[in-house]
Amino acid sequence: MGCFGCFAPAARRGAGDLKPSKLAHHCTDDDSVADAQRKVAPDVGSGCAHSFTFKDLLVATGYFNEANFIGEGGFAFGSLESHLFDVPHGKPPLDWNTRVKIAVGVAEGLSYLHNVADPPIIYRDMKAANILLDEDFSPKLSDFGLAKVGPVGDRTHVSTRVMGTYGYCAPDYVVSGKLTMKSDIYSFGVLLLELITGRRIYDASRPKPEQSLLTWSRPFMHDKRKFHRLADPALRGSYPPSALNQLVVISIMCLQDQPHVRPIIADVAIGLNHVASQPYASLASMGSPAYSGSPQYSRTPSRRRGGGGGSRRVSQHAS
Known part of the structure; x- marks a missing residue:
């Protein structure tokens, strides 16, 4: 809505004159509703938004009938956080194939922001709570409140106040305040490690040596023979070992301390699609x-x- 003329005094007086009975009468008139909906619809061809009155909105929505309500906030199947951590008794945990599917979808969403959006966008708040899932477990990136327009031209970074979620922020960004595309790559590496392990980046309910996911996982990530120790026990061994190893390696690459060593998201997506081509089937x-x-x-x-x-x-x- 490009104009809020409907909140002018005259419009308010007009809206106050509308009685519920009259509105109900108008809303049952299919032609009136159709006309109002056409009037409210934006004029895409002209490139301009329509201005419309409060009465138009009332008629077009059937007096804001809940049957015409699209939605607000959240999402129709919850976040990745609600399905990955602290799964209640009786609810099946995410299986291997679903976790890989989510990883691929998130990487492709991030790739769109980095490589397709013009200007490019740095997401800056990658975390399980911001990954929304539909009924098919297809992921959607949400909450762009911290997103920033990425560097363009000769610029290599965006200088900004450090913001984000504890544990997900890249160490170079925390120290310097220089935000780059590679900051998102680090955060994605943390998310990938959470998908592999089923552990939160920080969990105060665990014994102190295990509270930090990065600290706990480091000894296993340095020895390929111990990669299997990272697998979420809830998987009960139901995963292809070679694909698990590949997923761990991708996570390690994303979690490099030096940003120039981390891969670009397009290469990460290619690697994850390769992992997805090796689904587990009992x-x-x-x-x-x-x-x-x-x-x-x-x-x-x-x-x-x-x-x-x-x-x-x-x-x-x-x-």
Whole structure:
């Protein structure tokens, strides 16, 4: 709405003269409602917004009938935070494939802000609470209150007061106040680590050595043989080990202290799509009629002598 002329004294007097009975009469007139809706609709062709009266709004919305209410704040399936942390008893945790799908969607949303939006946008408030999910667990970035227009031309950064959520802010940004696209990359690395572990970036309810996710995870992230120790116990081992390793590596790359070492979000999205191309499917779900037929993981005989025992090898078969 480009004009608020409806709040002028004359308009207020006009609105006060409208009795509920009269409004109800007008709202039952399909032609009147259609005319009002057409009048309220913006004139896209002219590039200008319409000004309209309060009465127009009342008629077009059916006296602000709740049946015509689109929504306010929040989202129709909650945030990632509500599905990932402190899952109540009886509610299934997010499975591996869903976590990877969310990671891919968030990376692609961030890629749009960095590479498609003109001028580019630095999100600056990446966190699980700001990732909203629909019923298909497709993620949407929300709450752009801290977003900033990114550097353009010869500028390498945006100087600003340090703001964001504790634990998610890149260390270089915290120290210097210089905000860059790579600040978002660090925050995304934290989010990715939360998806892998099922742990909050900071959780005061845990024993002190485990309260900081970054502190707790560091010994495991430095040794590939210990990557599996990072996996959320709620997954109960239901994930492809090689894909887990790849996800951990992507998180490590994003969490580098030096911003110039962190990857750009477009490369992160490519890596995550590769991980998503290796979905986990249990043997039970493979034989189920409900199984969708996407790429599967199955057991194959070991290459070790004897062929029967020892390690398990994972292979991918096209559907």
